Amino acid sequence: MSVYDKVFPPKIFTLSNGKQIRKPRSRAPLAAAVLLALTVLSVKVTGFDMGILVSRIREFFVILGEMIPPAWDYMPQIWQPLFDTIKMSLLGSFIGSVLVVPFAMLASTNIIHNRIVVALMRLLLSIIRTLPTLVSALIATYVFGLGTLAGTTAIAIFTFAYIGKILYEEIETVDMGPFEAMEAMGATKARAFISSIVPQVLPSYLSNCLFCFEGNVRYASILGYVGAGGLGLILNEKIGWREYASVGMILLALFVTVFLIEAISRAARKRLV
Amino acid sequence: MSKRVEVAYEQRPRRWVFELAVALVVIALLLWSGSAVETAGTTQNGALIAWNILAGIFHPDTGLLFNLTTQGVPYLLLETICIAFLGTVVGAIISIPLAFLSASNLTPKPVAFIGRMLIMAVRTVPAFVYGLMFIRVTGPGAFAGLLTMSLCSVGMVSKMYIEAIEDLDVRVLESLDAAGCTTWQKIRYGILPQLMPNFASTAIYRFDINLRDATVLGLVGAGGIGAPLIFAMNSYRWEEAGSILAGLIVLVLIVEWISTKIRVKLARG
Numbered sequence: 001m002s003v004y005d006k007v008f009p010p011k012i013f014t015l016s017n018g019k020q021i022r023k024p025r026s027r028a029p030l031a032a033a034v035l036l037a038l039t040v041l042s043v044k045v046t047g048f049d050m051g052i053l054v055s056r057i058r059e060f061f062v063i064l065g066e067m068i069p070p071a072w073d074y075m076p077q078i079w080q081p082l083f084d085t086i087k088m089s090l091l092g093s094f095i096g097s098v099l100v101v102p103f104a105m106l107a108s109t110n111i112i113h114n115r116i117v118v119a120l121m122r123l124l125l126s127i128i129r130t131l132p133t134l135v136s137a138l139i140a141t142y143v144f145g146l147g148t149l150a151g152t153t154a155i156a157i158f159t160f161a162y163i164g165k166i167l168y169e170e171i172e173t174v175d176m177g178p179f180e181a182m183e184a185m186g187a188t189k190a191r192a193f194i195s196s197i198v199p200q201v202l203p204s205y206l207s208n209c210l211f212c213f214e215g216n217v218r219y220a221s222i223l224g225y226v227g228a229g230g231l232g233l234i235l236n237e238k239i240g241w242r243e244y245a246s247v248g249m250i251l252l253a254l255f256v257t258v259f260l261i262e263a264i265s266r267a268a269r270k271r272l273v
Numbered sequence: 274m275s276k277r278v279e280v281a282y283e284q285r286p287r288r289w290v291f292e293l294a295v296a297l298v299v300i301a302l303l304l305w306s307g308s309a310v311e312t313a314g315t316t317q318n319g320a321l322i323a324w325n326i327l328a329g330i331f332h333p334d335t336g337l338l339f340n341l342t343t344q345g346v347p348y349l350l351l352e353t354i355c356i357a358f359l360g361t362v363v364g365a366i367i368s369i370p371l372a373f374l375s376a377s378n379l380t381p382k383p384v385a386f387i388g389r390m391l392i393m394a395v396r397t398v399p400a401f402v403y404g405l406m407f408i409r410v411t412g413p414g415a416f417a418g419l420l421t422m423s424l425c426s427v428g429m430v431s432k433m434y435i436e437a438i439e440d441l442d443v444r445v446l447e448s449l450d451a452a453g454c455t456t457w458q459k460i461r462y463g464i465l466p467q468l469m470p471n472f473a474s475t476a477i478y479r480f481d482i483n484l485r486d487a488t489v490l491g492l493v494g495a496g497g498i499g500a501p502l503i504f505a506m507n508s509y510r511w512e513e514a515g516s517i518l519a520g521l522i523v524l525v526l527i528v529e530w531i532s533t534k535i536r537v538k539l540a541r542g
Contacts, residue, residue: 042355060410143323222401235399239405
């Protein structure tokens with residue numbers, strides 16, 4: 001019985017046969033109170049003001065209005081950064097998702113029985129996952145110089161952490177029968193892993209990689225802001241010069257690209273799972 | 274027995290043409306994307322720089338980390354949480370009507386399609402573009418960041434809401450209908466219990482993501498912990514960046530732990 005039930009005792013119903021049934025009180029009021037308190041605090045801290053929002057919301061559409069119609073003649077200069085963005089996310093997703101496989105294996109409790117190794121691996125993956133992509137991109141630009149290599153590294157790091165977590169959760173839910181049988185016959189852990197676990201997790205792993213790639217294309221457009229190559233670079237430049245029609249064209253190109261990639265990858269994922 | 278195994282093994286599905294084609298396409302794509310990698314920018318002392326950065330990050334500036342004024346890490350983190358929280362709430366509220374409009378089992382196909390396109394367009398625009406637009410409305414600061422967060426949340430949240438709505442079990446509604454319930458009773462006892470846990474879980478998940486992505490807002494001066502972090506990094510003050518990052522990472526890990534607990538509870542009822 002939790003503290004909440006002690007403060008608000010459960011309602012007791014007596015059925016016709018004399019049996020008593022306890023119905024715990026709804027948790028909804030508690031959740032609502034917490035939500036309300038957090039909302040009030042947030043409104044105070046952030047200075048949220050509905051009045052300003054309503055009276056000045058027209059300003060929001062000023063830039064949007066200038067983006068339409070997009071500057072069609074700017075398109076030829078977009079191709080190169082656009083392809084750079086796609087290449088960055090493709091290579092980054094690939095490197096990250098391949099590199100993480102041994103780490104994910106070390107982080108699953110059903111393969112490695114040493115608790116310390118598992119805990120260390122999970123901590124490593126969590127810390128990498130919480131590291132903002134923008135920060136890793138910025139660090140990468142200091143190491144590799146401005147350009148697509150820095151962006152590729154940042155995307156690889158992000159993919160590494162994201163796929164890692166999903167993969168070890170996936171590995172922990174597989175059927176361990178084949179793995180144990182192979183180990184009993186004298187196969188090494190790596191060999192047994194490849195032959196018995198890989199076929200079970202491969203479809204969902206590939207599907208997750210494709211999903212991550214989709215997201216990375218979208219994300220890669222931000223990385224240019226810190227100098228890591230791709231669309232963000234020209235986006236930042238055009239925003240700086242207030243050429244919003246060109247910005248609109250860049251966004252339109254990004255939209256169509258993301259739409260196409262999503263359609264292709266969704267079709268591929270349907271075949272996989 | 275072994276005969277049957279051999280026969281079954283002989284008849285195993287062979288899709289090597291398909292697999293070879295996929296492998297070729299993947300290799301071609303990787304080679305193509307490899308052409309974007311330029312190593313010219315890599316300086317000889319890249320490893321040294323990386324070492325200095327890591328050394329700074331692992332020796333965080335404790336003065337800043339435990340500074341309780343509005344310049345210190347705790348207050349910045351509080352501001353970031355508030356931006357992420359209110360952004361998620363506003364985004365989740367905007368998403369509800371949008372999701373009902375774009376659910377293909379409720380609205381006619383063309384309307385649903387337009388709704389989906391709109392959601393995708395909202396998702397495509399990078400956060401800092403929204404940030405710039407909102408700064409025109411509210412001026413720089415946490416308010417602009419909050420509005421940006423809410424608009425960024427709309428894309429993903431409404432996509433997941435749509436999936437929840439399309440998975441609705443309509444048989445419950447039919448039986449409520451047969452029992453003579455009014456429309457409001459049908460919504461209260463037939464639809465809300467099915468959707469609420471899912472919606473709440475999505476919103477909590479998005480809160481996690483928003484907290485992690487809040488650094489992006491700093492790029493355009495829209496409040497939160499991003500701006501001090503980027504400034505510190507751009508001016509090579511790695512101890513300062515380290516203390517901000519340490520605070521952020523600890524916060525995100527704690528919030529993630531709590532939100533996973535709540536979501537597991539929601540999923541199991």
